[in-house]
Amino acid sequence: MDFSSFITRYKTKLHNLFNVQNDIDEISLDRGLPRDIIDEAMNCKPLSVFIPEEYGGRGAQTHEALSMLEVSSYESLPLSLMMGINGALFLQPVVNYGSEQIKQSIFDRFLQENNMGGLMITEPNYGSDALHMETSFRKVQNNGEAVYNVSGTKHWAGLTGAADFWLITARKENGGGKLGRDINFFIHDSRRGGIEVEEYYNNLGLYMLPYGRNNINITVPEEYRLQPKSIGIKMMLDVLHRSRLQFPGMGMGFLKRMLDEAITHCKERYVGGQSLFNYDQVKKRITRLQSSFTICSAMCAFTSENVPINKDVSDMDLTANAIKSYTTDLMHQAAQSLVQLSGAKGYRLDNIAGRSMVDSRSFQIFEGSNDILYQQISESVLKNMRKLNLRNLYTFLSDFRLTERAADYFSDLLDFKINQKLTQDRLVELGRILSRIISLEFTLRLGDKDFNQKLINNAVKVLRTDVKRMTASFVRDEAAEVVEDYEESSSWLDSITPELVHS
Numbered sequence: 022m023d024f025s026s027f028i029t030r031y032k033t034k035l036h037n038l039f040n041v042q043n044d045i046d047e048i049s050l051d052r053g054l055p056r057d058i059i060d061e062a063m064n065c066k067p068l069s070v071f072i073p074e075e076y077g078g079r080g081a082q083t084h085e086a087l088s089m090l091e092v093s094s095y096e097s098l099p100l101s102l103m104m105g106i107n108g109a110l111f112l113q114p115v116v117n118y119g120s121e122q123i124k125q126s127i128f129d130r131f132l133q134e135n136n137m138g139g140l141m142i143t144e145p146n147y148g149s150d151a152l153h154m155e156t157s158f159r160k161v162q163n164n165g166e167a168v169y170n171v172s173g174t175k176h177w178a179g180l181t182g183a184a185d186f187w188l189i190t191a192r193k194e195n196g197g198g199k200l201g202r203d204i205n206f207f208i209h210d211s212r213r214g215g216i217e218v219e220e221y222y223n224n225l226g227l228y229m230l231p232y233g234r235n236n237i238n239i240t241v242p243e244e245y246r247l248q249p250k251s252i253g254i255k256m257m258l259d260v261l262h263r264s265r266l267q268f269p270g271m272g273m274g275f276l277k278r279m280l281d282e283a284i285t286h287c288k289e290r291y292v293g294g295q296s297l298f299n300y301d302q303v304k305k306r307i308t309r310l311q312s313s314f315t316i317c318s319a320m321c322a323f324t325s326e327n328v329p330i331n332k333d334v335s336d337m338d339l340t341a342n343a344i345k346s347y348t349t350d351l352m353h354q355a356a357q358s359l360v361q362l363s364g365a366k367g368y369r370l371d372n373i374a375g376r377s378m379v380d381s382r383s384f385q386i387f388e389g390s391n392d393i394l395y396q397q398i399s400e401s402v403l404k405n406m407r408k409l410n411l412r413n414l415y416t417f418l419s420d421f422r423l424t425e426r427a428a429d430y431f432s433d434l435l436d437f438k439i440n441q442k443l444t445q446d447r448l449v450e451l452g453r454i455l456s457r458i459i460s461l462e463f464t465l466r467l468g469d470k471d472f473n474q475k476l477i478n479n480a481v482k483v484l485r486t487d488v489k490r491m492t493a494s495f496v497r498d499e500a501a502e503v504v505e506d507y508e509e510s511s512s513w514l515d516s517i518t519p520e521l522v523h524s
Contacts, residue, residue, distance in 0.1 A: 027079070028088055031065040035096040038062060045097060046371045052221075053231050054103075054183055062100065063135035067093070071108035073116060073330070076128040081116060083267075084325035090270030091321070095278045098380045099229035101271045103137075106179045109264035111138030111188055114206065116330060118247040118256060123208070127186065138186035140260075141175035141235065148177075149393055151190075152254070156237060157200055158191040158207065169241045171207055174219075174234065177387070181233040182218045185211050188247070189237060190257065204257050206247035207239075215239030226379030250333070258335040264388060265345035266328050266337065269320035272348040275381065276317050279355040280310045282373055283362050297362070306358045308479055313351040315480040318472065319463035320344050339401040340423065342394040343456040349384040349391060356381045395452030396445060402455055403441055412438040418458065427461035430485055434492050446500065454491045457484050 022030075038058050039045040048055055070085040072078020079085060086108055094101030115127060115138075130136040147154045156173025171191050178187075187209045193201035209216070221233040249256035284307060287297040297303050324344070328334060334341065356377040360367040367374030385391045402417070411417045415435035418428035428435065443451065461484040468477040 024079070024085055024088075027065075028085075028092060031062075031067055031089065032092045032095075034065050035062060035092065035100075039096045046373070046376075049097075049099075049228060049376055050371055052228050054229060059100075059103075060135060066132060067104055068107050068112065068131050071112040071116070072128050072132065076125055077132050078128065081113070081330040083328050083330065084321075087267060087270035087273070087321050087325060090267065091274035091277075094271045094274035096274075097229070098271070098275050098377065099227045101274065102179065102227065103230060105264070105267065105271055106139050107131075107137050109267050110140035110260065111184075111186060113263060113330060114140075114188060114247060114256075114260045115208065117259070118206070118249060119208065120244040120246075120248065122244045127208070130185065136185035137180060137183065138188065139178050139180040139184040140188045140190075141178040141237070142190045142257075143177045144174055145176055145234065149390060151257075152202075152204070154190060154192060154204075155200070156189070156191040157194045158205060158241075159194040163240065167243045169207060169243070169246060170239075171209075171241055172238045174236055176234040177222070177232050178235065179230045179232060181221065181231045181235060183231055187211065187216070189239070202254075204253040206253070206256065206260075207241045208245040208247070209239050209241060210245075213239065224383075226376070226381075226383060255335045258338070259333055261388065262334045262337050262341035263328065265341040266324045266334060268345045268348045268384075269317050269324060271384075272317045272352050273314075273321055275352055275377070276310070276314045276355050278373070279359050279377065280307070280314050283307055283310055283359050286359075286363055303362065306362060309483060310355055310358060311476060312480040312483040313355050315467075315472075315476040316460050316464055316484070317348060317351060319460070319467035319480075320348060322467050322470070323463045339398060340459070342389070342398050342401075342452075343423075343459045345389065346385075346391040346394040346398070346452075347456040347460055349381070352381040352384055353378070392449050395450075395456065396448040398452035398455050399443065399448040402451075403439065403443075406439070407441065412441075414439045423459045424455075424462050426465050427458045430461065430481075431458070431488060431492070434489060437496065447495070447498070450491070450495050454488055454495060457488050457491070460484060461488070 038061055039048075043058065048058070067089050069078045070089045071081055074080045090101050090105055093104050112128075112131065115124060119127070131138075142151050142154070144154050144156060154173070156171065156175065158169045158171040160167060160169055162168075171189060173191060175189065189207050189209055190204050191207065192204060195201050215238050217236040219234045219236050221231055224230070224232050247256065284298070287303050287307065290297045298307075356374065359374040360378050363372065363374040366372055369375045370379070405421070406412065406417050409417065414437060415428060415432055418424040418435060419432070421428075439451075461481065464477060464480050464484065468474065
């Protein structure tokens with residue numbers, strides 16, 4: 022089937038599932054996977070876009086994967102995340118690092134039996150500090166066969182208790198209670214048992230996806246261990262960066278849905294004798310929603326053109342972090358705007374506005390908290406500046422591959438020397454600025470491809486405004502400080518004199 026027919030069929034199926042056969046506003050309130058709905062969606066073989074042709078898939082082409090995620094997220098953000106978990110965090114790592122002995126059998130189960138897979142990295146005591154995870158493995162002999170015993174505790178893995186396969190990360194036992202520094206990945210078939218769900222979490226949003234805490238005590242055959250091309254940590258970076266680079270796929274459909282819902286509501290809703298759409302503040306919000314749609318489109322184009330399945334992206338930290346953090350910020354901002362425009366009815370969990378607000382919030386946290394990613398963006402840029410012995414920010418950005426055109430829009434604003442020893446909060450501020458400048462670069466490139474020029478111009482204006490405002494704040498550096506003994510002399514009631522009260 023050609024891709025146009027494939028994606029149209031999938032899009033029609035999802036629309037019928039969520040809007041004709043069922044009411045998504047009702048089913049979104051149920052915990053866990055509505056299995057009958059998921060099975061019908063999976064019958065369209067959406068995950069085939071992540072599987073190479075030689076194994077029966079569609080070819081693992083990036084633009085097809087992003088398009089599938091976009092169609093999914095327009096109808097249901099949790100569904101899109103489920104597809105993203107399966108694709109970016111299980112199937113793509115197996116494609117790139119799995120043993121040839123096991124690939125075909127695993128892919129067959131996805132294509133023929135609608136199986137699903139997930140990734141377990143996070144642990145209760147080691148979230149963002151994944152390199153210090155305590156889940157461990159040791160190699161043993163079992164009836165003359167080399168196998169790995171993997172044990173530990175993992176939590177916040179999407180599809181907890183529901184996935185047929187898991188990628189599980191662990192560190193090698195070196196004896197004496199010490200663990201190796203490198204990270205290893207193991208494929209586990211849930212039919213073999215060994216994973217006990219100790220608790221299901223009451224996650225704030227994304228009700229469709231089960232999350233929880235898992236006790237791991239499994240035996241994994243030798244061929245089910247992923248084979249890194251160098252070291253395991255670099256393999257993990259390749260997996261995580263590739264996933265972050267594909268976030269715009271999930272963001273694209275979601276942002277379009279927020280935009281469509283906002284326009285429809287504001288044109289139909291009348292206040293003060295006129296349509297909401299005629300109010301300047303409303304137009305401002307919708308213009309920003311359109312800009313978010315355009316910026317995300319530019320990111321989708323960039324990832325599709327620059328991130329093929331066989332490319333090692335372990336060194337694309339700056340790009341991946343900028344794309345993931347800003348995309349997810351745009352998503353939550355869009356949901357907040359739709360809630361505001363929708364008024365009271367939008368502040369309901371069974372309304373798309375309220376549901377989208379809580380569902381999108383977690384995207385700013387998982388796969389790297391945005392605050393941490395913004396800090397890492399700044400650290401990457403500062404490291405590159407040190408290598409070139411540069412201190413002026415504009416001088417560097419004007420000749421940097423990710424900002425060379427965008428930097429010219431801020432030649433005066435960015436013409437200052439940067440302190441190489443910025444505090445953590447200042448690194449976060451700078452990272453936010455840099456992510457917007459990088460996104461402007463992508464947007465300008467999209468404008469070269471016959472994309473709607475009015476949308477491009479508006480997105481450029483919004484990005485320029487944001488960068489100017491954020492840079493002005495960064496340069497002034499008027500940050501307040503924490504007052505540790507804040508309760509001292511801080512009662513408003515004590516500050517009121519009796520005379521003022523009785524008057």
